[in-house]
Amino acid sequence: MSLVATGLSRTFGRHLAVADAGLELRPGRICGLVGPNGAGKTTLLLLLAGLLAPDDGTIVIDGSPASPEDTRRLIGWMPDVFGTWESLTAHEILTTFGRLYGLRTASARQRADELLELVHLSEFAARPAHELSRGQKQRLGFARALVHSPQFLLLDEPASGMDPRSRMDLRSQLRRLADDGCAVLVSSHILSELDEMVDDVVLMTGGRTHRPPPAAGHVWRIRLAGQSMSDAEQRHFDDEPAAAGYLRELIRSGAAVAEFAPTSSGIEDAYLALDPERR
Numbered sequence: 350m351s352l353v354a355t356g357l358s359r360t361f362g363r364h365l366a367v368a369d370a371g372l373e374l375r376p377g378r379i380c381g382l383v384g385p386n387g388a389g390k391t392t393l394l395l396l397l398a399g400l401l402a403p404d405d406g407t408i409v410i411d412g413s414p415a416s417p418e419d420t421r422r423l424i425g426w427m428p429d430v431f432g433t434w435e436s437l438t439a440h441e442i443l444t445t446f447g448r449l450y451g452l453r454t455a456s457a458r459q460r461a462d463e464l465l466e467l468v469h470l471s472e473f474a475a476r477p478a479h480e481l482s483r484g485q486k487q488r489l490g491f492a493r494a495l496v497h498s499p500q501f502l503l504l505d506e507p508a509s510g511m512d513p514r515s516r517m518d519l520r521s522q523l524r525r526l527a528d529d530g531c532a533v534l535v536s537s538h539i540l541s542e543l544d545e546m547v548d549d550v551v552l553m554t555g556g557r558t559h560r561p562p563p564a565a566g567h568v569w570r571i572r573l574a575g576q577s578m579s580d581a582e583q584r585h586f587d588d589e590p591a592a593a594g595y596l597r598e599l600i601r602s603g604a605a606v607a608e609f610a611p612t613s614s615g616i617e618d619a620y621l622a623l624d625p626e627r628r
């Protein structure tokens with residue numbers, strides 16, 4: 350299933366948080382949502398999840414206008430902070446959400462078991478949520494977003510608070526979900542990590558969405574064996590074939606190249622090219 354949002358706008362009082370924003374989510378693809386603090390990312394995600402009413406704009410799923418009920422049924426939503434019933438156990442929370450999504454009690458319990466295993470929280474199944482660490486709560490929040498096997502997954506800063514192994518797990522789980530046909534939208538400030546994960550990028554500033562401009566090349570770091578990072582050469586190449594040609598010549602000349610890589614990711618470059626709009 351694909352989702353196309355166009356012209357979404359939302360004000361809070363006199364403040365325009367999202368202005369004429371649009372994006373497309375397609376099955377099998379992971380899209381990154383990137384922008385400075387206050388750009389409107391969370392507000393846009395809430396509009397897409399059907400949890401906040403837009404002042405204007407449309408959300409179309411597979412060619413038909415989607416109601417908030419449709420989107421809530423089809424979309425899994427992971428907020429940046431896990432807010433839930435703190436005194437319920439991890440297992441009870443997932444089972445309750447399964448029931449709310451219409452699963453029978455036995456199926457909801459089984460789904461909770463599966464999801465706790467997926468996010469490596471089985472040993473915390475009987476712990477109340479308030480006893481979980483921040484990273485464990487994030488993982489439980491990810492599991493909660495998956496309870497009803499959604500077609501679309503919206504994640505707001507999912508990796509914040511997660512340890513490195515959990516982040517790696519999250520990346521591979523998102524890829525697996527996409528491979529199974531899910532369309533994923535993930536907002537993050539960790540651009541290098543996002544670069545390894547996403548197929549498409551949407552930039553956001555001042556409530557508006559933008560496509561990243563075509564890359565105007567990269568600066569590459571060329572470090573010879575035994576050289577420190579600060580002594581390594583930095584050289585700009587317009588594209589990968591130009592970089593590869595230079596590397597070929599270096600090797601041919603006998604240089605002992607230990608490292609040859611772009612110093613920044615494509616998303617970082619696109620982000621830094623935005624007008625910094627901090628609020």
Ligand SMILES: Nc1ncnc2c1ncn2[C@@H]1O[C@H](COP(=O)(O)OP(=O)(O)OP(=O)(O)O)[C@@H](O)[C@H]1O
Pocket residue numbers: 361364365366384385386387388389390391392393628
């Ligand atoms: N409930 C609200 N009431 C009033 N203003 C709000 C509300 N929610 C968000 N805003 C404002 O809307 C703008 C966009 O906020 P939003 O949380 O969507 O940004 P964001 O891009 O997710 O930021 P961050 O990267 O810091 O999480 C901000 O200026 C914020 O102050």
